[in-house]
Amino acid sequence: MNEPRPSPVYYLGIDLGGTNIKSGVVDDEGRALSHVSLPTQADHGGEAGIASLAEAGRRAVEASGVGWDGIAAVGLGTPGTMDIDAGMLLEPPNLPGWENLPIRARLEEKLGKPTVLQNDGNAAAFGEYWAGAGRGARSEVMFTLGTGVGCGIVIDGVILQGRHSHGGECGHIIVQAVNGRRCSCGGIGHLEAYASATAVARRALEALEAETTPSSLRTIDPGQLDSRAVFMAAQAGDAIAARIMSETAYYLAVGAVSLMHTIDPDVVLFGGGMIAAGSPFLTTIQKHVKELAFPIPAARTRIEFALLGGDAGFIGAAGWARALHGSGKK
Amino acid sequence: MNEPRPSPVYYLGIDLGGTNIKSGVVDDEGRALSHVSLPTQADHGGEAGIASLAEAGRRAVEASGVGWDGIAAVGLGTPGTMDIDAGMLLEPPNLPGWENLPIRARLEEKLGKPTVLQNDGNAAAFGEYWAGAGRGARSEVMFTLGTGVGCGIVIDGVILQGRHSHGGECGHIIVQAVNGRRCSCGGIGHLEAYASATAVARRALEALEAETTPSSLRTIDPGQLDSRAVFMAAQAGDAIAARIMSETAYYLAVGAVSLMHTIDPDVVLFGGGMIAAGSPFLTTIQKHVKELAFPIPAARTRIEFALLGGDAGFIGAAGWARALHGSGKK
Structure with a gap:
C-alpha cells in the first residue's frame, strides 16, 4: 500500500523567567529549530x-521556518506558585501583578493551539530527560542552580508534579533542621539557602567578613560579587573561594543523596549557570555522593551535568506538550 | 443471563521482621482473615x-478457613538491601546468613503460588494505601517508626521502588548536613538518627547525662529506657521527656515537609510502635508541618497516624501480590 507520508510535527516551547522569555520550535526528536529571547518586563x-x-512564540515560529500548521501544541514553563492542572498562576513571587492568572487558557486563546503549563524546574528536567543528559534514562532528578535551586523529577516519562503542584520543589527540602540558614522563601535550612548561586555569593561575603585570610575576592565590590567570581577565584587557587565551592558541592551532594534515597533515579543532573564552574566542581559533588549514599545507588546512579543549557526549559515545555497532545502521547 | 458467580479471591501476605514473621490471608478488600506470628530465628x-x-504462610491459610485453591498469589515483605525485581535479598543487615538469597523464587517453590517481593517499608505503606489510613488517596508517603525509620511511597497505586530498589528509603534522607548524629546505617544526619524509637531513647539518655534537671526517667535502668518510657514520662509532665518528644515531632515534621516538597502527596502517615505516644504527639507534628511547609501543601496535605498497626506489612504485601497478579492488576 502507498500510504501518504505524514507531515512532520513540531512543538512550540516557551520558558517564562523573571528577566527573559525564551522560546523555540522543537522537532519530534527534541531539537530546537529556533531560539528567541524577549524581555519579560x-x-x-x-x-x-x-x-x-504570544509574541515570543510567534517570533520563534517565524524564525524556525515551520508554518503554524506544523505546530501541534504549545508548552509553557513558568516560575512560582501555580495550579498546573488548572493552568493557573497563583502567587508567583517574582511576577507582581500576575496573581491568579489563567495563563494557559489565555495563551491558548492568543495562539490557537492546545497549550500545556508546567513549573519551570519540571520543564527543564523534562527537556534534559527527553533530549539532553537524561536521554535513555527511565528516571531522572534534575537540580537547576541559579538565583534559586530549581528541581524536577521524571519517572517513566511522567513529570512528578504532585497533588498540589508542589512535586519536585526540592530546592526546599530541609538539609539543616537545626541552626539552618534562612532561605529566600522564608523557610529555614533549605537546600536553596546553601547551594543557589545567590547563596554561594552570600556565603563568600560572610566568610570574607568573618575571616582575615587574604583573598582575591576582597578586590571585588561586595555588591558585584557573584557566584561566577567565587568559582573563578577558586579555580585560581583562592583559599576562601575554594572552600566555599567545596562546601557548595557537599550541600549539593547532600541534596542528591536525599533524592537518591527517596526517588532512586537512574541519573541526577545539575544544570543552570553555576555548572560553568566546570568538571572539578562536578567531580567534588560526585566524590561526596559516593561517601554519603548507600553503596548500591552510590555505585550505580549517574551524577552528571545537564547538556541543554538555557534551552532546557523551552525544549522541556515543548516536550511536555508533545507528551500530552502529540506524538509522545501514551 | 445466569453467569456463574466467580469464586472469591484471596491473597496471602507474609511480613518478615528481624524478630517475628507475621502472616495472614487477606480478602479482595484488604481485610485480614487470619493472623499468625512465628519467631524469625x-x-x-x-x-x-x-x-x-512457608510454615507461617501455611498456618495463616489454615487459620483463615480459605482453601489453598482460593489463594491467587503470595506477597512477601522483607527488610534489608534487596533487588526487588530479581526477588533477591542482597545484604540484609539484621539477617546474617541470608545474603544473596533468591527468596522470592524459593518461597514460590515451597508454596506453589505466584509470589512477589517488596521492601517491608514499601509493603506497610501499600497496606495503609489500600486498606488503611491512605484509603481513597491518590498518593501517600508513610513513615514507620520502630527500631529504625521505615518508609514507603505510593503514587497512583504504584509503589515507588526506584531504579535500584532504594526508592522510599526516606529514613535515610539527610536532615542535618553539618554536625549531624550518626545513623545506625553509618551515615550522618539521617532522619532515622533523630526520630526512630531507638534514637528517642538514646537522645533521652544523653539529655539525662548532660543535665541535672530532675526527671522520673532517672529511676529507670539506662539499659531498660526505651521510647515508650520517654513518651509515658512526657505525658506525665516530665520536662526532659517532654522536650525529647517535642524535638522528635519537629524532626518528623522536617522529614514530612521534605517529602511534601518532593513527592507532594495527598497524605503523609506515621505508623509503627511510636505512634502509641498518641494524639498530642500527632498534633505537635502537624503544628510543625504547618510552620515549615509551603502554604498550599501545609493547608491541604493530610498528616495522620496509620490505622493497621502491625498488620500493615502483611496486608500490604498481599495487596502488592494482588496488584501484580490478581484482581488489582492494571
Whole structure:
C-alpha cells in the first residue's frame, strides 16, 4: 500500500523567567529549530505578559521556518506558585501583578493551539530527560542552580508534579533542621539557602567578613560579587573561594543523596549557570555522593551535568506538550 | 443471563521482621482473615528462614478457613538491601546468613503460588494505601517508626521502588548536613538518627547525662529506657521527656515537609510502635508541618497516624501480590 507520508510535527516551547522569555520550535526528536529571547518586563503585569509570551512564540515560529500548521501544541514553563492542572498562576513571587492568572487558557486563546503549563524546574528536567543528559534514562532528578535551586523529577516519562503542584520543589527540602540558614522563601535550612548561586555569593561575603585570610575576592565590590567570581577565584587557587565551592558541592551532594534515597533515579543532573564552574566542581559533588549514599545507588546512579543549557526549559515545555497532545502521547 | 458467580479471591501476605514473621490471608478488600506470628530465628540462616516463612504462610491459610485453591498469589515483605525485581535479598543487615538469597523464587517453590517481593517499608505503606489510613488517596508517603525509620511511597497505586530498589528509603534522607548524629546505617544526619524509637531513647539518655534537671526517667535502668518510657514520662509532665518528644515531632515534621516538597502527596502517615505516644504527639507534628511547609501543601496535605498497626506489612504485601497478579492488576 502507498500510504501518504505524514507531515512532520513540531512543538512550540516557551520558558517564562523573571528577566527573559525564551522560546523555540522543537522537532519530534527534541531539537530546537529556533531560539528567541524577549524581555519579560514582569512589572507590566500579567496581561502584558501574556501578550509578550504570544509574541515570543510567534517570533520563534517565524524564525524556525515551520508554518503554524506544523505546530501541534504549545508548552509553557513558568516560575512560582501555580495550579498546573488548572493552568493557573497563583502567587508567583517574582511576577507582581500576575496573581491568579489563567495563563494557559489565555495563551491558548492568543495562539490557537492546545497549550500545556508546567513549573519551570519540571520543564527543564523534562527537556534534559527527553533530549539532553537524561536521554535513555527511565528516571531522572534534575537540580537547576541559579538565583534559586530549581528541581524536577521524571519517572517513566511522567513529570512528578504532585497533588498540589508542589512535586519536585526540592530546592526546599530541609538539609539543616537545626541552626539552618534562612532561605529566600522564608523557610529555614533549605537546600536553596546553601547551594543557589545567590547563596554561594552570600556565603563568600560572610566568610570574607568573618575571616582575615587574604583573598582575591576582597578586590571585588561586595555588591558585584557573584557566584561566577567565587568559582573563578577558586579555580585560581583562592583559599576562601575554594572552600566555599567545596562546601557548595557537599550541600549539593547532600541534596542528591536525599533524592537518591527517596526517588532512586537512574541519573541526577545539575544544570543552570553555576555548572560553568566546570568538571572539578562536578567531580567534588560526585566524590561526596559516593561517601554519603548507600553503596548500591552510590555505585550505580549517574551524577552528571545537564547538556541543554538555557534551552532546557523551552525544549522541556515543548516536550511536555508533545507528551500530552502529540506524538509522545501514551 | 445466569453467569456463574466467580469464586472469591484471596491473597496471602507474609511480613518478615528481624524478630517475628507475621502472616495472614487477606480478602479482595484488604481485610485480614487470619493472623499468625512465628519467631524469625534469623540466626538459623536463610534456608531455615524460607522454611519458617512457608510454615507461617501455611498456618495463616489454615487459620483463615480459605482453601489453598482460593489463594491467587503470595506477597512477601522483607527488610534489608534487596533487588526487588530479581526477588533477591542482597545484604540484609539484621539477617546474617541470608545474603544473596533468591527468596522470592524459593518461597514460590515451597508454596506453589505466584509470589512477589517488596521492601517491608514499601509493603506497610501499600497496606495503609489500600486498606488503611491512605484509603481513597491518590498518593501517600508513610513513615514507620520502630527500631529504625521505615518508609514507603505510593503514587497512583504504584509503589515507588526506584531504579535500584532504594526508592522510599526516606529514613535515610539527610536532615542535618553539618554536625549531624550518626545513623545506625553509618551515615550522618539521617532522619532515622533523630526520630526512630531507638534514637528517642538514646537522645533521652544523653539529655539525662548532660543535665541535672530532675526527671522520673532517672529511676529507670539506662539499659531498660526505651521510647515508650520517654513518651509515658512526657505525658506525665516530665520536662526532659517532654522536650525529647517535642524535638522528635519537629524532626518528623522536617522529614514530612521534605517529602511534601518532593513527592507532594495527598497524605503523609506515621505508623509503627511510636505512634502509641498518641494524639498530642500527632498534633505537635502537624503544628510543625504547618510552620515549615509551603502554604498550599501545609493547608491541604493530610498528616495522620496509620490505622493497621502491625498488620500493615502483611496486608500490604498481599495487596502488592494482588496488584501484580490478581484482581488489582492494571
